[in-house]
Amino acid sequence: MAATAPAYAYIDPGSGSVLATAVIGFFAAIGYTMRKYYYKAKDAVSGLFNKPEGK
Amino acid sequence: MTASAVRERLLASLEISPDAGSFRDRSNRVFRAGDRILRGVSKPAYENWKSASEAPFFKALAGERKLIATTDASGEEAARAGALGEWPFALAHQTVPFISYPYEWSFSMLKDAALLHLEILEKAIPAGWILKDSSAYNVQFIGAAPVFIDIPSFEPYRAGEPWGGYRQFCMMFLYPLMLKAYLGVDFGPILRAYIDGVDPLVADRLLSRSARWKKGVFSHVTLHAKMQSRASASELDEAKRLTEDAGDAPEKKNKIRHSEAMVLGLIQGLRGTIAKMTSPDERTVWGDYDADHSYSDASLQKKKVFIEKHARSGAYRKVWDIGCNTGVFSRLCAPFADQVISIDGDAKAIDRLYQREKRDGAGKILPMIVDLGNVSPNQGWRGAERKSLEKRGRPDLVLCLALIHHIVIAANIPMSEFINWLDDLGGDLIIEFVTAEDAMAQMLLRNKVDQYQDYTIAEFERLVSARYEIADSEELKGGHRKIYFLRRR
Numbered sequence: 001m002a003a004t005a006p007a008y009a010y011i012d013p014g015s016g017s018v019l020a021t022a023v024i025g026f027f028a029a030i031g032y033t034m035r036k037y038y039y040k041a042k043d044a045v046s047g048l049f050n051k052p053e054g055k
Numbered sequence: 056m057t058a059s060a061v062r063e064r065l066l067a068s069l070e071i072s073p074d075a076g077s078f079r080d081r082s083n084r085v086f087r088a089g090d091r092i093l094r095g096v097s098k099p100a101y102e103n104w105k106s107a108s109e110a111p112f113f114k115a116l117a118g119e120r121k122l123i124a125t126t127d128a129s130g131e132e133a134a135r136a137g138a139l140g141e142w143p144f145a146l147a148h149q150t151v152p153f154i155s156y157p158y159e160w161s162f163s164m165l166k167d168a169a170l171l172h173l174e175i176l177e178k179a180i181p182a183g184w185i186l187k188d189s190s191a192y193n194v195q196f197i198g199a200a201p202v203f204i205d206i207p208s209f210e211p212y213r214a215g216e217p218w219g220g221y222r223q224f225c226m227m228f229l230y231p232l233m234l235k236a237y238l239g240v241d242f243g244p245i246l247r248a249y250i251d252g253v254d255p256l257v258a259d260r261l262l263s264r265s266a267r268w269k270k271g272v273f274s275h276v277t278l279h280a281k282m283q284s285r286a287s288a289s290e291l292d293e294a295k296r297l298t299e300d301a302g303d304a305p306e307k308k309n310k311i312r313h314s315e316a317m318v319l320g321l322i323q324g325l326r327g328t329i330a331k332m333t334s335p336d337e338r339t340v341w342g343d344y345d346a347d348h349s350y351s352d353a354s355l356q357k358k359k360v361f362i363e364k365h366a367r368s369g370a371y372r373k374v375w376d377i378g379c380n381t382g383v384f385s386r387l388c389a390p391f392a393d394q395v396i397s398i399d400g401d402a403k404a405i406d407r408l409y410q411r412e413k414r415d416g417a418g419k420i421l422p423m424i425v426d427l428g429n430v431s432p433n434q435g436w437r438g439a440e441r442k443s444l445e446k447r448g449r450p451d452l453v454l455c456l457a458l459i460h461h462i463v464i465a466a467n468i469p470m471s472e473f474i475n476w477l478d479d480l481g482g483d484l485i486i487e488f489v490t491a492e493d494a495m496a497q498m499l500l501r502n503k504v505d506q507y508q509d510y511t512i513a514e515f516e517r518l519v520s521a522r523y524e525i526a527d528s529e530e531l532k533g534g535h536r537k538i539y540f541l542r543r544r
Contacts (some may be wrong), residue, residue: 019285019309021217022311029314029320
């Protein structure tokens with residue numbers, strides 16, 4: 001019976017989701033990296049101007 | 056006595072039974088031992104827990120009660136005697152007072168559960184851990200606080216691997232939230248039918264037209280569904296090719312490398328999308344929703360005094376307020392009980408109660424959306440994976456206020472049937488009878504063929520007397536309503 005089972009029964013809907021995470025993830029990574037560097041730069045700049053008192 | 060007889064006796068004394076809803080993850084299984092929750096775990100799962108629970112991110116989340124309190128129970132008698140079957144190790148979890156399911160949650164509850172899930176991932180991944188799945192059933196509510204319960208879901212994060220729970224997260228959290236936020240459709244009945252969540256293709260049909268420009272729809276719905284259709288088409292061709300004569304082998308697993316920035320970016324993006332979502336119910340003016348009853352202040356006060364008098368006896372640890380509306384009387388009973396389950400079919404009222412409990416509740420009230428004419432059934436694998444409302448606990452005291460006319464007249468359930476159901480729930484009962492002469496009952500009767508001749512105080516008292524003793528009663532609203540305290544016989 002297995003040999004005559006319809007091919008439709010073997011589709012894994014999850015395969016498309018992995019591809020989707022790759023595409024969405026690619027763009028998300030750009031945003032993520034930019035945010036990360038933005039905050040790093042911001043911290044560095046504010047660190048320059050806000051030296052702890054008494055030092 | 057033989058070893059097996061000793062084991063049988065121990066099993067009986069500990070009342071240990073495997074949880075019927077815990078079988079999908081092959082690395083562990085939940086057992087109920089009376090009121091306690093034990094989890095039999097494999098060696099790798101145990102080692103994962105040992106090392107994850109030492110990590111600062113895990114300790115911080117556990118400290119904030121965002122992860123269920125868990126201890127090592129491998130040395131306990133039950134585990135040593137093999138009462139947990141073949142599992143070599145055991146964990147003990149704090150018991151969730153009452154299990155609720157995503158199809159019983161309001162919009163804000165599902166939203167908070169989703170945000171908790173993403174917060175855990177966002178903290179776990181940089182520390183080298185990830186959650187292996189994204190089932191919404193892995194979050195439970197203790198009062199109005201969401202807590203993550205599936206501790207063995209933590210596994211080491213391997214750089215380059217995709218976030219394996221993305222699809223499930225979309226199906227169980229994101230799409231249902233979008234349906235409510237973007238289309239105003241309550242997701243409860245949908246999640247009750249699709250217990251594994253809404254498929255991307257279904258979400259695409261529902262959302263891609265009317266909510267096309269809403270945040271997250273293009274990427275997580277339209278694109279996701281397109282990719283799924285394309286992948287399915289190519290897999291269909293592949294399956295057709297794999298005949299015995301062709302002697303072909305299936306293609307290897309897709310090996311796209313997913314950097315940590317891709318995974319975290321995706322998770323942060325989802326968090327941003329979900330955090331901005333609001334329910335259309337929240338956007339309407341709440342105004343006097345709490346005062347949405349037909350009582351004068353004096354009558355309402357009389358009703359409150361009656362309820363408080365009987366609820367405060369101290370005998371009632373578990374109270375169910377069925378037809379609770381925004382939970383005014385649940386809150387009245389909460390100080391005297393350990394737990395109040397507040398049930399109503401009105402999603403808006405339950406969301407309102409949840410928001411309020413989140414703000415200033417004492418963690419005793421669990422709000423749930425349940426249609427009382429069609430309460431959550433046993434369902435899932437073998438009809439046991441998700442339990443009916445009644446199978447998850449029993450009340451000591453039931454509040455049933457201004458509800459009976461909705462059940463008998465609006466939902467057309469005979470009064471005797473309803474009283475039988477209340478009796479089956481167990482516990483004593485504070486019930487308010489709304490006569491057919493009451494203005495609110497008159498509204499329900501307006502467009503109905505009047506087939507409710509037996510809907511009278513006399514018939515009500517006759518029916519309840521068979522099962523309860525009428526310990527106290529008082530007329531309200533000039534005799535149009537009557538409230539009873541019924542003690543189980």
